[in-house]
Amino acid sequence: MASFWEYANPLKFMRTTDWLLPVVAWAAVIVTAVGLIWGFFFTPDDFRQGSTVKIIFLHVPSALMAINAWIMMLVASLIWLIRRHHVSALAAKAAAPVGVIMTLIGLITGAVWGQPMWGTWWAWDPRLTSFLILFLFYLGYIALWAAIDDPDTAADLTAVLCLVGSVFALLSRYAAFFWSQGLHQGASLSLAPGTRIDWAYKAPLYISMTGFGLIFLALVIAGTRTEIRARRMKALVARERMA
Amino acid sequence: MTLHVHDLTCARGGLPVLEGVSFTLAPGEALILRGPNGCGKTTLLRTIAGLQPSIAGEIEAPSDSIAYAAHADGIKAVLSVTENLQFWAETFGTASVEAAIDQMNLRALATRPAQTLSAGQKRRLGLARLLVTGRPIWALDEPTVSLDTDSVALFAGVVRAHLEQGGMALIATHINLGLPEAHVLDLSAYKARLPEEGAGGFDEAFL
Amino acid sequence: MMPDLGRYFLEVTLAYGVSLGLLAVLALWVWLRGRAVRRALDEFENSRGKNG
Amino acid sequence: MRALLLRDLRLALRAGGGFGLGLAFFLILAVLVPLGVGPEPDTLALIAPGILWVGALLACLLSLDRIFALDFEDGSLDLLATAPVPLEAVVSIKALAHWITTGLPLVLVSPVLGLLLFLPAEAYGWLILSLLLGTPALSVIGSFGAALTVGLKRGGLLLSLLVLPLYIPTLVFGAEVVSRGTQGLTVGTPLALLAGITAGAVALLPFASALVLRINLR
Numbered sequence: 001m002a003s004f005w006e007y008a009n010p011l012k013f014m015r016t017t018d019w020l021l022p023v024v025a026w027a028a029v030i031v032t033a034v035g036l037i038w039g040f041f042f043t044p045d046d047f048r049q050g051s052t053v054k055i056i057f058l059h060v061p062s063a064l065m066a067i068n069a070w071i072m073m074l075v076a077s078l079i080w081l082i083r084r085h086h087v088s089a090l091a092a093k094a095a096a097p098v099g100v101i102m103t104l105i106g107l108i109t110g111a112v113w114g115q116p117m118w119g120t121w122w123a124w125d126p127r128l129t130s131f132l133i134l135f136l137f138y139l140g141y142i143a144l145w146a147a148i149d150d151p152d153t154a155a156d157l158t159a160v161l162c163l164v165g166s167v168f169a170l171l172s173r174y175a176a177f178f179w180s181q182g183l184h185q186g187a188s189l190s191l192a193p194g195t196r197i198d199w200a201y202k203a204p205l206y207i208s209m210t211g212f213g214l215i216f217l218a219l220v221i222a223g224t225r226t227e228i229r230a231r232r233m234k235a236l237v238a239r240e241r242m243a
Numbered sequence: 244m245t246l247h248v249h250d251l252t253c254a255r256g257g258l259p260v261l262e263g264v265s266f267t268l269a270p271g272e273a274l275i276l277r278g279p280n281g282c283g284k285t286t287l288l289r290t291i292a293g294l295q296p297s298i299a300g301e302i303e304a305p306s307d308s309i310a311y312a313a314h315a316d317g318i319k320a321v322l323s324v325t326e327n328l329q330f331w332a333e334t335f336g337t338a339s340v341e342a343a344i345d346q347m348n349l350r351a352l353a354t355r356p357a358q359t360l361s362a363g364q365k366r367r368l369g370l371a372r373l374l375v376t377g378r379p380i381w382a383l384d385e386p387t388v389s390l391d392t393d394s395v396a397l398f399a400g401v402v403r404a405h406l407e408q409g410g411m412a413l414i415a416t417h418i419n420l421g422l423p424e425a426h427v428l429d430l431s432a433y434k435a436r437l438p439e440e441g442a443g444g445f446d447e448a449f450l
Numbered sequence: 451m452m453p454d455l456g457r458y459f460l461e462v463t464l465a466y467g468v469s470l471g472l473l474a475v476l477a478l479w480v481w482l483r484g485r486a487v488r489r490a491l492d493e494f495e496n497s498r499g500k501n502g
Numbered sequence: 503m504r505a506l507l508l509r510d511l512r513l514a515l516r517a518g519g520g521f522g523l524g525l526a527f528f529l530i531l532a533v534l535v536p537l538g539v540g541p542e543p544d545t546l547a548l549i550a551p552g553i554l555w556v557g558a559l560l561a562c563l564l565s566l567d568r569i570f571a572l573d574f575e576d577g578s579l580d581l582l583a584t585a586p587v588p589l590e591a592v593v594s595i596k597a598l599a600h601w602i603t604t605g606l607p608l609v610l611v612s613p614v615l616g617l618l619l620f621l622p623a624e625a626y627g628w629l630i631l632s633l634l635l636g637t638p639a640l641s642v643i644g645s646f647g648a649a650l651t652v653g654l655k656r657g658g659l660l661l662s663l664l665v666l667p668l669y670i671p672t673l674v675f676g677a678e679v680v681s682r683g684t685q686g687l688t689v690g691t692p693l694a695l696l697a698g699i700t701a702g703a704v705a706l707l708p709f710a711s712a713l714v715l716r717i718n719l720r
Contacts, residue, residue, distance in 0.1 A: 040466060051458045058469045101476045105469045112465040116458055136667040144650065147660050152257050156717045157650055161664065164646065164710055168668045171699065175674035178692070215473065219480050226484040229491045236494060238258050292584050295720035307586045315577025319509070321516040326509075333505030334585045372581075 010228050013087050017221050025218040032211030035061075038204035055113045057204055061212035062105035066134060069099030069216060073141070074166050077159035087224065089155035090231060092162065093145055094223025098216055100138045107131055126180040130173040137165050151231055244305055245269050246291075246380050246411055251300035252435065253283065253290040259298055259435035260286055266428055268380070270409040273402065273422055277415075278430035284415035285313075287430065288382045291413065310378040314385055316369030320358035324349055324368055327357055332375040343374035346401055362389040370398060374405075381405065381412045387420065396421060503587060503595055510599035513572075520568055524561035524604045525611060531557040532615040543620040550619035551629065551680035557615070558608045558633060559640060559669050565604050566644040567661055569596050570652040570715070579652075583719055589712040597638075597645040597708070605637030628683030632696060636676040639700040642707050643668045649711040653718045671699055 039057030046053035076092035079085060110128055111121045122128070144161055148154035246268040253261050260283035268274055276284050290297050291304075292311035318327055328340040344350055347367045352360065357368065366389055373381055381402075387395050399421045402412050406424075414420065514521045535553050536546055573579040582592050612633055613626050621629065647665035651657030675696040682689045 036466070036470075040462075045456065051456050051462050054462050055465045058465055062469065097479075098476065101472050105472055108468050108472075109465045112461050112468075116461050133667060133670055136663075140664045140667060143660055143663050147651075147654050147657070150256055153653075153717060153720075157714060160710055160714050160717075161650060164707070165668070168671060171671040172667070172674075175671040175695075178695075179674045179678060219477065222480050222484055226480070226487050229484075229487045233487065233491045233494060235257070236491075236498075238256060240498075242258060242260070289580075289720075294580060294583060309584065311580060311584045313577050313580055315575070315580075317573075317576055317578035317581045319513055319576070319578070321513060322509070326512075330505050330509045331581070334582070334587060336586060 010087055010232075014225065014228065017225055021218065021221050021225070024214055024221060028211060028214035028218045031207060031214055035204050035206075035208030035211045039208060043200055043204060049117060052113055052116055053201070055109050056201065057208040059106060059109040059113060060205060061209040062102045062109065063131070064209060065212045065216045066099055066102040066106050066131065068213075069095050069102060070134065070137070070166070070169070072220075073099070073162050077162040080155055081159050081163075086155075086231065087228065089159065090227035091220060091224045092159070093155075094227050095216075095220050096138060096142050096145070098219045098223070100135065100142065102212070102216070103131060103135045103138060107135065124180055126173075126177040129176040129180065130169075133172045133176065134169060137169050141165065151234055244308070244379060244409075245303075246309075246413070247301075247303040248291065249301045249303070251287075251290065251302060252298040253286050253295070254298050255283065255286045261430060261433045262299070262435040264300070264430070264433045268411045268413065270379070270411060271406050273406055273412040273414065273425035275414050275416060275420070275422070275425050275427045276430055277417075277427060282430050282434065284430060285384050288313075288384050288413065288415055292382050304380060308378055309380045309382055310373050310376040311382045312369060312373055312384065312386060314388065316365055317372065318357045318365055318368055321356055323354050323356050324360070325353045327368060328371055328375050331372050335376045335378070337375055337377040340371075340375050343371040346374060346404070347371040348397060363391055363394050366390055367394060367397070370401065374401070379410045381410065381414075383412065383414045383416075385416055386414060387416060387418055503591060506582075506587070506592065506595045507599055510596060511602060514568075514599065514603040520565050521603050522607075524564050525607050527564055528557050528561040528608055528611065528615065531560070532618050536619065547620040547622055550616060550621040551625060551684065552677050553619060554612055554615060554621070554629060555632075555636075555673055555677040555680070558605075558612070558637060559666075559673055561608055562604055562637065562640045562644060563662055563665060565600065566648050566665065567651070567658050569600050569645050569648040571648070571657070574652045574718075579715070580719060583716070589715060590708045593645055593649065593708045593711040593715065594642075594704075597641045597711075600645065601638050601641040605633075605641055609633040609637060622684050624686070625680055625684040628680045628689065632676045632679040632693070635693070635697050635700055636672050639672045639703045640669060642700075642703045643672070646707050646711045646714070649714040649718070652715065672696065675699065 036057055039054055043054060045051045073092045073095050076088045076095070080089040080092065107128070110131070114123060114125075114128075115121050141158060141161060144158050145154055148157060248267070249265050251261070251264040252259055253264075264287065266274060276287065278284055286295070288311065289295050291302055292309050294311070317331075319330075322330070325340060325344070328343060332340050344353055347370055349364075349367060349371055352364060352368075357365065360368065366386075370386060373383075387398060390398060395418070402414075402420070402422060405412065412425075414425070532553070535549075539545060539549070570579060573582065583589055585592075609630060612629055616626060616629060644665055647661050647668070650664060651661045654660065675692045678692040679689050679696060682692065
């Protein structure tokens, strides 16, 4: 049994993902398509929310992946700081744009859902607010990666930012809940989908969640492969210049 | 009290530039580092000063014994010459700046704000800072940039006085300092070979 | 084929359209950038006459 | 340590040190907001705590890039990193100097600006208390951001993008203390959280900042 850490070897990673990426990518397309088509075409309307309930199949999976992407970046950053595996740092870099888009989808579907339900596109609901804040954290992280030339320095600095940012993102989330409850009294605008969800909704929802997870995985693998090549390109150019 | 560097490999931007650098510096000795631009003189000095980690090898020196001086002098323009020196003296825990002011011939300028100094005068102030650190090993990166011949001679005299008191100096420079007793180390002999491709190293794709 | 979305037709289709559009843009960006970097690297390695 | 604090204070106070810029900005903001919102005392009184807190935050942001960038450019930072003072202490002292030259003056003038914004009388105490507890966190968090961007040529804009999200918890709890205190509600929880964030930031962030500085120096 090969050690898990062997996959942190860039060559091994490239060889493995050569066949793994198409598999994951097709699985992602198929599972997501099944989940969303089921959700869009074959679910009944909710007696209270009408057909807007169908937005749940986009909203919940994307929100879930938006948070998971950040957690994955956090873990990858820790691995980079402790074990200095380049692939880990590059995977964190590749995950950030995917996380941004997931956050954006979560926000937009939330707004579109909120409009008919609450009569407004935007509400400073604690959940929406903390997602907006998460979006800002993603932007900062990506901007820092883009600003630094030296790849190892960039990896180090963004990893530390990710660690510190995680703590503050968590604090911001508590702050948002505290603040909004302080003003609005109670969670009348909460997005929590009713306490009892019928299996008619649950089944496509779980499939969509799996699909979004696979989409995330496929895009991160593809992105990491690109970052590994870009990193190698940089190293070769530096080598050329020295020789 | 010696500075002992053994089989040192240091890197710039993730790529090794120098490898196998070994030398010993005993009290009273100076070592001049030579080599073409970009050969890693600055990298070596920064590594020895502890500003960046080495890739391999050992640097043996008593802790807090190295004073590093780079191209930039770390001078604050709005502070006077004395204030500048006093700050570094207090930071390094040494008492007096008067001796340093006299040695670098800065007495007449002592109360002038540093922004009114000429480039050469600033450089002298930067070197006076070395004196107030009270540290035995000096690691100097191009210390004579923008000094005129007289000032270079003055500088050589200061280094010599430092050596006579049992100090050590490690100097990267292009010009002749007038320190005939100093040893010379040509760094182009230690240029790092790039790792072989396909050698199977863990991160070989990046080297 | 289209299910009856009632008076929320616009909202629901908008949500699906925008979300899938964003995902498509992201996938396209990842793919295009990957292709560009791969080509640049291949070109560079070929010009060096080695196959790293 | 003391020498570093004195030097940084002296540098900030002498010509070109940028002392007072933040204050002036704070003042201008307090003048511009009524011009934009309208002169109704009730409206202004309602938004005054938020405006003053956001103003303090932005004023603080203005001078952040000076904490390390100037010392980095002229080589002082290299020398400080090799000095017999731990870099964590250097970072803390510099953050303290930043607070004394930026945060503390903001706290002191905030009552005057509260006057301009018709801040209710019972709010003044809470405003000063919350700013006093919160602004040190702004300086410490800001010095972390400044350490992250120290080597970059156009780091100023990036610095704001990195630091402002980190300011959110402090802003929320700080403004909450003032608005709750004004309404006569209990302020124990936000006050404790505000103080907790400041204490945590002061205790832990210098380690992260020093780590980041070392990375930037190598």
